[in-house]
Amino acid sequence: MRVPRALRTAGGVLSAAWLVFLLLASVTASWWLPYPVDAQDPAHTLAGPSSSHWLGTDDLGRDVLSRIAAGAWISVGPAMLAVVVAFGIGIPLALLAAEHGRWVEHGFSRFAELLLALPSIVILLAFVGAVGVHPWAIMTVLGVLLSAPVYRIFLGQAQSLRTRLYVDAARVNGVSSLRVNLRHVLPAMATTIAVQAAQLFAISVLIEAGLAFMGFGPSVPSPSWGGLIAAASQHVYDDPWLMVPTGVVLALTVIAANGLADAVAGGRERQPATPRHRKPRTIVPAATGGTHDTEGMLLDVRDLTVAVGSPDGPALVTGVSFALPPGTVLGLVGESGCGKTMTARALPGLLPEGVEVTGGSVWFAGRDSAGRDAAGRDLAGLPDKELQAIRGREIAVISQEPMVALDPMFSVGYQLTQPIRRFRGVGRAEARRIAAELLGQVGIVDAGRMLRSYPHQLSGGMAQRVCIALALTGSPKLLIADEPTTALDVTVQAEILSLLRALVRTTGLSVIIVSHDPGVVADLCDEVAVMYAGQVVESGTVAEVLGQPAHPYTAALLAANPHVAEGLPVPERLPSIPGTVPAPPDWPAGCRFASRCSLATAECAAPVPATPAHGAANHGAANHGAANHGAANHGAGTVRCVHPLSSPAELPVPHPVERGVPS
Template sequence: MSDTAAFPTRSSQRASRRPLQAPQALRTLLRSPLGMLGLAWLVVIVVASLTAPLWLPYPIEYQDFSAVLAGPSAAHLLGTDELGRDVLSRIFAAGAGSLITTFLAAVVAIGVALPLALIAAASSARIETIINRVTEIAMSIPALVIIIAVIGAVGTNLYLVMTCLGLLIAGGIYRVFVGQAKSLQSQLYVDAAEVDGLRPAMVSIRHILPNMATTIFVQFVLVFAIGLMLQAGLAFIGFGPQPPEPSWGGLIQSASKQIYVHPWLMVPTGLVLVFTVLGANAVADTLAGGQGAPPSQVALGPEARRRRRELKAAAPVAVESAPEGMLIVKGLTIGVDDGPELVSSVSFEVAPGTVLGVVGESGCGKTLTALSLVGLLPPGVNPREGSIRWGARDLARLDESGLAAIRGREIGFVGQEPMRALDPMFTIGYQLAGAVRRLRGVGKADARAEAASLLGKVGIVDAERVLRSYPHQISGGMAQRVAIALALAGRPKLLIADEPTTALDVTVQAEILSLLRGLVAETGMSMVMVTHDFGVVADICDEVVVMYAGQVIESGTVHDVLGAAEHPYTTALLAADPHAGLGVVGQERLASIPGQVPQPRDWPTGCRFADRCAFAQPQCVVPVPLIARDRGDGGVRCVRVHELQLGRLDDPVPLDAATPVDGGADPTAPTTAAAPARNGKVRS
């Protein structure tokens, strides 16, 4: 479960289902009888109309005065009109013009809406807000009134009229596109592409646009149907092609005059028009089945604009350079624009060649902290205070171009779900070789060879087969190895791993941890490992930071924290962890921590763990700073740390000395949670 699920983030706003891809869309149509009927009719009517001059039985002006208002016959398959003209010939002669001009309206609508949606999804909230307001104005304009005004000004130029229709309807299509584009923009494979150095425009073209193919086609067909009906309606009221040039709306208007004398005349043209619209809708409905709802938009309020101006003004402020290859995070505070803080004053250091573990329950801010290190915070979430020093740069204040120069090349990123970090539209080889080419500037052949080499480094034996495979053709463990290979494509000095083993089984987890441990030893890079599992921390990490409710509540070396934890929350987590808790002498079952992590809006002013802590006292309601540990380096955020001495191995305090604050947890509940650290016996 993501740590950011408690507040609005890109990961919590994802659409529930992935859009259909082109081959899958074709298979969906072939399996649907209704969709196939609609598609077959559209193909027949389009081909017949466009080739009408080659096969029409009569010229459109030919009049057979011996068969005026005649019904269907061998000479006239669909009968004749009031002037003895062949109805079949006039229907299909009119079809080409109707279909071409309607096609133009759909092209204009999609051609305007799609680029705007891609720009809005990839840009800042300010640009998105501006585009939203412009499209809302376009949607508020009565299209029919404007079209009639255009006809009054320039005449019945259907090409111009349908172009105006496309422009006016583009606003509504944009709203559909921007929802899906923002949903796709939140996918991990888009983040991976950004980390690999792909520019936002190329991300939209290579990753967002192909995954929107079905939605684009669906909206195109729907606009086509709307345009066809509107064009017929205009011709019916006299704003279409003028006689003797035929049009479907004009044919229906002429037939309506004979409705009481010869009702059959209404049937052929009416059915062709109705079946064409129904066919287009049937295809669109078949393809649109199961599409997920778009996520909500991120508003840009006055407070958000003020904070962004302050951050931009503070950008030139110089910060002390970090040593080469060292990451120094100091006082980092992250919050929602016009909203609460999500991470409060987080500080830690990662030296070259070391692994830092970040541990805590879901909702504690681990993932947000990790994402801030590579500038991938969700829209509307930004650093407010503090610094992230990497060399001479402060990553918290860099703009997108500055971050793009670092992502992938100096800092790599591995996300939680490997299958979502890979674009399903492309093969593994295409994605991995493309990353190598972007980040290292090599040719195609060298990039392909390096991609195979990277797969070998992450333990994939049959590299050539995997390079030819699509993401859905490989297992979860292999996908995680590929994701790690992608992160290594630019030879980074620091790797951010956000719960890289969460979605894997135990055996594969051990293999991935062994792989990461070997890569650190071989390459000398450093790593920040976000995890829930103390077993993972004990296996691979050198130092550990324990987070709770957006704060660092304990930090130190793995030996100090896991062997002699001093914060009640850390001891409770150890007792609840199957890797550590079951190794405690005298403990028969795993402990649990009552309650849950509070929401950011509900954070208390004092100790944020007090409501769940059996050792809480009235003095815990005041703000708590980090206090130096009794043993080893690091700190503990607990005002009673020296009094409780939970980390002492020789003289543990009696549990009945703890008295909870009013409304606090049952003091007996976390009794076993405190035991592991006091006994100091943890199995790693």
């Protein structure tokens, strides 16, 4: 049985244990009380703790432990009732308002605002004056009053969940509105419900105790925590201990409820992985050794290894090497799961929780504190604090999901001017002027209107242009674009690619573009590195790699590309690569593509080291053994292939992808 995350921390375990113990003790109190609740011992009044009375006695000689236990249910039970009533009213109203739209939402919201405007304590005291002291009825009224904040809390979440695609899909499939709420909306709100319920329970316990302290609790001699504290306050000078037991129990209950709420809220995001602010990593040096000759290179990646957790965890990327001169566009190509995004995110240190660089080096020629070009430094060994000074200023990232990268709560102008002021140290007016210039630079005509717009008012293409402008706010030298055209239609894709080409030409930016589309790479990139199962299997210039592929995987990718040059017949069926990319734990010791390669032999099962040469200019997929099939120069960081291709005709490859033919 899987343990809930809230119970995987000491605070969560202790809080839950105390609340469960308290509930069980209050329900079963009549079975185990050491003394009857009203039993008096006149010879031992206001006595301290003893073997006969563990928590002492009150002014009438009654056992304090028995009275605290007996009064627990009248303090805890009505508080639980108030929470049930509050959620029983607030959540259905929020679901109905989210489902039925504007007019229903307006009506329910006005009702909630009316309840919020009423002074709760005054209403409760008026109710007591009208109907008398009935704790369960009083807490029912409190639950009605608390339903207003519950409604306000869950309305926004319910409205957001009703717009999700899986909810639309369920409605299209004929699922009733009630079942949509029960199956899709409520389960997604479960964590928030648990957190708010625990907090409201703590508030209700305090309110019930406060009313009982003022005399609006159970009638004498029935005990309640508030009444016990009120009685103890009469003897605060002659017997201060009398207030301690009940006060501690009440405080522990409230603390436990809030502690459980914190544990539930934190458990949703907590991962069993390395914390974000972790100690500096121990990086295994690149296998090439010696000094790094990075002259003329903006970025020089050598033997990069990315693994889960530690060097002993499963590797996601192994031995990746490539170099990037200034003003050059490099494409990382491969199927999903080949390690392209992990490689790109490792450069600025933006790997997910629990994933880290465990080997190799990432040498980057950035800027010094004065803004001048500086000597190369190894980003793989830098702590997160130093990487913060590089991100945005020297290396920027464009996400493949522009609507996720932009915060829906803030205008485009705010999201652009804030990083401009932080990176460039200018005032608000100057930052707004620079933001308008950046929007014009990315092809947005009406910059003033765009600065006033919010992300939900933008189309996909416009949002991606804003994300590109956001990436340029720090005047970076390197731009990493992770599938920047995936979520866009074909026409907008062409516009974004044209924009990136213009930026490279006019600003001298270097770009690393992650893509699974050879057409995008052919249209935009100068050099390409083909990745498969966490390795670079072939690298070189676009003309060499896409025009004369040397590795069977590159040829197979081109064969599956749905673009046929003009004048050639359209095949009845495009070739496809059988199988899928193996998961990191399943990588074989030999060629990782062998199980899907039509040229594979028994020799492919032998371990295959990467070539020691460096630099992406030399093209090829190197071989080992005598049979080289005509392969000549071999690119750095590529994996040795037993059967490199001397001609693309060896695999069913259609006409090579031509530069300038976008996807």
